Amino acid sequence: MYAPLNIKTCNSLLKSMININDLVKVAHENNIQALTITDDNMYGVLDFYVACTKHNIKPIIGLEISLPEKIIFYAMNYDGYKNLMKITTTKSEKKLTIDDLSKYSSDLICLVPYESRNIYNELKKLYKYIFITYKNDEQKSKIKATNILYMNEILCINKEDENYLKYLKAIKDGKKVNEIDETFTNVSLFPLEKPSKNNELLVSLCDVKIKTRQDLLPVFDKDKDAYEELKKACIEGMKHIFGASAPRKYAVRLKHELEIINEMGFCDYFLIVADYINFAKTHGILVGPGRGSAAGSLVAYCLNITTIDPLKYNLLFERFLNPERITMPDIDVDFEDTRREEVIEYCMHKYGLKRVALIVTFGTLAAKQAVKDICRTLDIDQKKVDNLSKLLDSKLSLKQNYQNPKVKRYLEMNQEFKPVYKIASKFEGLKRHTSLHAAGIVMSKYDLDDYIPLDKTHDEFYATEYDKDHLEELGLLKMDFLGLKNLTLITNILKEIDDLEFDTIPEDDYEALNIFTTVNTVGIFQFESEGMKKFLQKFKPTTFEDIVSALALFRPGPMKNIDSYIRRKKGLEKIDYFHEDLEPILKPTYGIIVYQEQIMQIASVMAGYTLAEADLLRRAMSKKSESILLKEKDKFIKGSVQKGYDNDLALKVYNMIFKFADYGFNRSHSVAYAMISYRMAYLKAHYPKLFMKHLLSSAINSEIKTKEYIYECAKNTISIRKPDINLSTDSYETINNSIIFPLTNIKNVGVNAARTILKEREKGKFKDIFDFVARCYGGPINSKTLENLIYAGTFDSFGFNKNTLIQNLDVIVNYSEIGSYVSDDTFKPELEQYPESSKKELMQKELEVFGFYLSNHPITEYKKQNPKAIELKEISSYFDRMVEAIVYVDKTKEIDTKNKDKMMFITGSDELSQVDIVVFPRVYQVMPTINLGDILKITGKIEKRYDQYQIVASKIIKLN
Numbered sequence: 001m002y003a004p005l006n007i008k009t010c011n012s013l014l015k016s017m018i019n020i021n022d023l024v025k026v027a028h029e030n031n032i033q034a035l036t037i038t039d040d041n042m043y044g045v046l047d048f049y050v051a052c053t054k055h056n057i058k059p060i061i062g063l064e065i066s067l068p069e070k071i072i073f074y075a076m077n078y079d080g081y082k083n084l085m086k087i088t089t090t091k092s093e094k095k096l097t098i099d100d101l102s103k104y105s106s107d108l109i110c111l112v113p114y115e116s117r118n119i120y121n122e123l124k125k126l127y128k129y130i131f132i133t134y135k136n137d138e139q140k141s142k143i144k145a146t147n148i149l150y151m152n153e154i155l156c157i158n159k160e161d162e163n164y165l166k167y168l169k170a171i172k173d174g175k176k177v178n179e180i181d182e183t184f185t186n187v188s189l190f191p192l193e194k195p196s197k198n199n200e201l202l203v204s205l206c207d208v209k210i211k212t213r214q215d216l217l218p219v220f221d222k223d224k225d226a227y228e229e230l231k232k233a234c235i236e237g238m239k240h241i242f243g244a245s246a247p248r249k250y251a252v253r254l255k256h257e258l259e260i261i262n263e264m265g266f267c268d269y270f271l272i273v274a275d276y277i278n279f280a281k282t283h284g285i286l287v288g289p290g291r292g293s294a295a296g297s298l299v300a301y302c303l304n305i306t307t308i309d310p311l312k313y314n315l316l317f318e319r320f321l322n323p324e325r326i327t328m329p330d331i332d333v334d335f336e337d338t339r340r341e342e343v344i345e346y347c348m349h350k351y352g353l354k355r356v357a358l359i360v361t362f363g364t365l366a367a368k369q370a371v372k373d374i375c376r377t378l379d380i381d382q383k384k385v386d387n388l389s390k391l392l393d394s395k396l397s398l399k400q401n402y403q404n405p406k407v408k409r410y411l412e413m414n415q416e417f418k419p420v421y422k423i424a425s426k427f428e429g430l431k432r433h434t435s436l437h438a439a440g441i442v443m444s445k446y447d448l449d450d451y452i453p454l455d456k457t458h459d460e461f462y463a464t465e466y467d468k469d470h471l472e473e474l475g476l477l478k479m480d481f482l483g484l485k486n487l488t489l490i491t492n493i494l495k496e497i498d499d500l501e502f503d504t505i506p507e508d509d510y511e512a513l514n515i516f517t518t519v520n521t522v523g524i525f526q527f528e529s530e531g532m533k534k535f536l537q538k539f540k541p542t543t544f545e546d547i548v549s550a551l552a553l554f555r556p557g558p559m560k561n562i563d564s565y566i567r568r569k570k571g572l573e574k575i576d577y578f579h580e581d582l583e584p585i586l587k588p589t590y591g592i593i594v595y596q597e598q599i600m601q602i603a604s605v606m607a608g609y610t611l612a613e614a615d616l617l618r619r620a621m622s623k624k625s626e627s628i629l630l631k632e633k634d635k636f637i638k639g640s641v642q643k644g645y646d647n648d649l650a651l652k653v654y655n656m657i658f659k660f661a662d663y664g665f666n667r668s669h670s671v672a673y674a675m676i677s678y679r680m681a682y683l684k685a686h687y688p689k690l691f692m693k694h695l696l697s698s699a700i701n702s703e704i705k706t707k708e709y710i711y712e713c714a715k716n717t718i719s720i721r722k723p724d725i726n727l728s729t730d731s732y733e734t735i736n737n738s739i740i741f742p743l744t745n746i747k748n749v750g751v752n753a754a755r756t757i758l759k760e761r762e763k764g765k766f767k768d769i770f771d772f773v774a775r776c777y778g779g780p781i782n783s784k785t786l787e788n789l790i791y792a793g794t795f796d797s798f799g800f801n802k803n804t805l806i807q808n809l810d811v812i813v814n815y816s817e818i819g820s821y822v823s824d825d826t827f828k829p830e831l832e833q834y835p836e837s838s839k840k841e842l843m844q845k846e847l848e849v850f851g852f853y854l855s856n857h858p859i860t861e862y863k864k865q866n867p868k869a870i871e872l873k874e875i876s877s878y879f880d881r882m883v884e885a886i887v888y889v890d891k892t893k894e895i896d897t898k899n900k901d902k903m904m905f906i907t908g909s910d911e912l913s914q915v916d917i918v919v920f921p922r923v924y925q926v927m928p929t930i931n932l933g934d935i936l937k938i939t940g941k942i943e944k945r946y947d948q949y950q951i952v953a954s955k956i957i958k959l960n
Contacts, residue, residue: 003034080107237302288334290672337483607639621661
């Protein structure tokens with residue numbers, strides 16, 4: 001059996017064009033019975049192994065290393081594979097030496113390229129099977145040995161693809177393609193080399209069988225019985241919740257859950273999760289009330305892993321863990337986003353640095369990225385690149401994008417992009433870089449590099465070289481430690497409120513619920529998108545259960561049931577429960593299946609399924625597994641008839657739950673996230689200034705969100721004061737019932753300048769602008785910074801108007817050079833007084849230094865007088881309809897039509913958004929003269945041009 005050697009896949013980042021699935025497919029089609037993978041990492045090994053095994057191709061697993069001389073190893077068996085993993089981990093920790101190799105030399109075949117032959121004799125002592133390799137006849141003729149092998153690096157599949165490799169090299173090196181000197185010849189898989197005896201020997205020696213489903217789950221305390229510890233902890237937790245005696249149904253449920261957890265071998269897992277959550281809570285790190293199906297576990301509730309009572313909210317344990325469905329438990333946990341790493345570090349230090357690892361992810365050359373990268377290597381004008389990029393849909397491949405007439409037209413008009421498009425299509429989907437999973441970590445009771453390769457190059461921590469998709473099948477436990485910025489926001493608010501904690505926020509508070517009823521949900525977790533707000537306007541939630549339902553309903557699938565749900569809620573549509581036995585299950589959602597758990601309950605009540613069996617039915621329905629569904633349909637109907645239900649009714653109910661199986665949402669997750677939303681609403685309702693202050697601080701780096709939240713403050717009559725040099729800090733603060741703007745959000749000021757000002761202010765407040773420049777001018781604070789500080793109003797309290805300070809700026813800056821050397825006002829100059837700039841000029845400067853109008857937007861009062869005027873950010877909702885809009889004129893452009901008639905394009909804005917307004921000649925002729933800064937009432941139709949919405953004006957009235 002022959003195998004082409006030294007195949008590099010796209011896991012050798014930006015070096016090879018070979019995608020593993022393409023490689024295996026072409027090998028299968030050409031009857032190649034063995035393949036090698038020989039990257040300088042092990043990122044792709046499991047993908048390669050699985051794909052080869054599936055197609056009955058022998059997978060030969062290798063690794064290239066540098067000493068710095070290049071050497072290649074192939075694993076002979078599982079022990080050799082383990083040694084490859086150890087070498088991979090070691091080379092990420094330090095520079096490899098031959099001594100390092102000697103520790104992990106068994107069961108490996110060593111290949112020494114001709115160029116590395118100087119270390120052959122040293123390596124020969126370590127390896128039973130060692131070969132010298134050549135890549136041409138000249139090298140072969142110089143090797144005086146019989147243990148030789150042909151081997152050249154394989155970087156692409158077909159010969160013609162060798163022409164593209166220089167572009168990949170240019171992307172990797174950040175160079176232009178004409179700067180690449182390297183030539184790529186004889187580096188393709190085809191044409192295949194002739195087999196040799198030594199090649200066949202190597203293939204026969206390699207037979208790796210990777211072990212799966214190993215017992216690798218971490219152990220909480222090896223000296224104690226995990227089941228007994230778990231029972232004890234749960235009983236203590238239940239006493240803490242209920243006192244001396246808990247209701248019987250809780251005791252029965254707890255016993256049931258504990259038995260299943262023990263039967264499935266997950267006692268240690270629950271103890272470990274409880275331990276790191278306890279660490280977080282005892283160290284002041286806010287933890288979410290629950291996430292996903294784990295909120296349905298009473299054990300999790302008793303251990304304080306979740307704070308959701310699953311019986312109170314009718315949540316099912318079997319949706320989370322189920323002996324009929326052998327999968328790992330999945331307790332994902334939300335932490336404050338700024339403190340998530342503290343919990344990960346705790347786990348690493350407690351269980352071992354090599355037993356807890358972050359998880360690798362890969363960035364790929366998607367359509368837009370591939371085009372941009374190729375253009376960069378060809379030095380194509382960036383503006384043209386941006387124009388093409390705007391036409392490409394990032395969700396589609398380049399081939400699919402080419403079906404877009406606009407893309408085709410652009411390529412025809414700009415011929416230099418045709419080869420770009422062809423080359424980019426060759427690279428599309430190749431891995432470009434590594435990163436770390438946003439939330440995932442993996443844990444084991446043994447050192448992880450006994451089972452997976454590790455990489456320490458990302459930080460001080462280890463990361464897996466295998467992605468998340470393969471970890472569970474090996475027997476490893478993946479956990480998600482998610483950072484949720486809303487929890488950070490809540491923590492910051494609660495720090496300023498006495499006698500209130502996250503878990504003591506009162507339930508069913510009218511004012512908190514009214515936040516949802518009145519759709520005052522800006523800043524509320526899961527409820528601030530425009531689509532959700534429109535849904536709430538129709539839905540009018542009045543209870544916590546409504547909030548739970550809203551989260552489950554507002555998703556692409558179940559959205560089609562929203563109107564029916566609302567009509568039934570209002571009593572405008574008949575509710576059908578199918579049978580009185582199903583009413584308790586369906587009544588909370590008005591006869592419509594909203595939750596996955598309802599499917600399980602119906603199958604249990606009507607067809608006699610256990611909840612574990614019902615969960616399998618739910619999964620089969622959502623996956624549309626036909627063979628299973630036929631069997632389950634018969635079982636459901638037969639079980640229902642045996643319980644006394646009519647055959648036709650059973651069929652009707654089965655079809656009904658099948659219809660909704662795709663749309664059903666995990667109720668446990670919905671309840672847990674609704675709890676965060678409700679508690680945020682409570683804080684917004686009862687502590688509005690505090691809430692908005694911290695909400696604004698959380699958006700300090702986002703001009704768009706800041707603008708939205710400033711406008712939200714205005715709508716809720718919360719005053720935002722302009723920044724003050726003696727009061728503002730680097731975040732929003734509340735002073736005298738107002739929120740004061742921070743220094744850091746003034747353009748051209750930034751963090752470093754703000755820190756300089758705040759540090760100097762610790763020595764005493766600034767007496768006037770001269771004192772300020774004497775103490776602060778220089779470094780990050782220059783004349784442009786000073787100008788923006790003036791226009792932002794930070795010096796208004798010193799008694800000079802803005803124009804006076806601007807006109808005297810040179811005098812003020814000059815004083816900074818001597819001011820630090822004098823201790824009195826002797827040399828302080830007199831400022832020449834100037835009248836203040838016009839209101840329009842000041843507003844324009846305000847827009848420049850903040851990016852929005854901090855004082856009332858010019859149009860706000862006019863909008864109050866015109867309640868029919870739409871919000872420009874909602875323009876897409878009014879497509880093809882006549883509307884009224886109030887806009888501030890930012891820009892105008894007058895042009896002549898083909899008929900020499902005048903028309904105009906206006907760019908107008910409201911508090912949050914901009915829009916283009918088209919004024920055709922007929923309207924142009926009768927409209928008033930329009931200048932920048934005018935406020936207009938536009939009546940017109942919403943149309944769409946080049947994916948942008950615009951208003952085609954039919955009437956224009958000037959309001960100011």
